[in-house]
Amino acid sequence: PAQQAIxxxxxxxxxxxxxxxxxxxxxxxxxxxxxxxxxxxxxxVQLRENLGALTLQLSPETLARIEQIHALIPNPAP
Structure with missing residues (x-):
């Protein structure tokens, strides 16, 4: 399941x-x-990558897709 979520x-x-x-x-x-x-x-390099998330605005559609993935595989690594 974890690989599917990833x-x-x-x-x-x-x-x-x-x-x-x-x-x-x-x-x-x-x-x-x-x-x-x-x-x-x-x-x-990782710090710069992470800082890029600060300006990233996720659309409602993207947030819904994240929730869809989570709903299919809610706890991939118990």
């Missing part, structure tokens, strides 16, 4: 021309109840 999120990120990390961070920090997100980058 494939869905990676495919969506590709369609949006963003990295999977940027998609994930944008989805998390876009939640009204989230005040911060902790990241674990280990290089300047």
């Amino acid at each position: 494939a869905g999120y990676v495919a969506l990120a590709r369609e949006l021309d963003v990295s999977p990390a940027q998609l994930a961070l944008a989805a998390v920090i876009g939640k009204p109840f989230v005040s911060s997100a902790l990241t674990g980058q280990t290089s300047l």
Whole structure:
């Protein structure tokens, strides 16, 4: 199941021309109840990639697709 979830999120990120990390961070920090997100980058390249999520605005359609993937595979790695 985890591979199916990963494939869905990676495919969506590709369609949006963003990295999977940027998609994930944008989805998390876009939640009204989230005040911060902790990241674990280990290089300047990863830091720059993660910072790119700060300006990424996910459309309602994209958020719905994220929710669809989650609904199909709600807990891929118990």
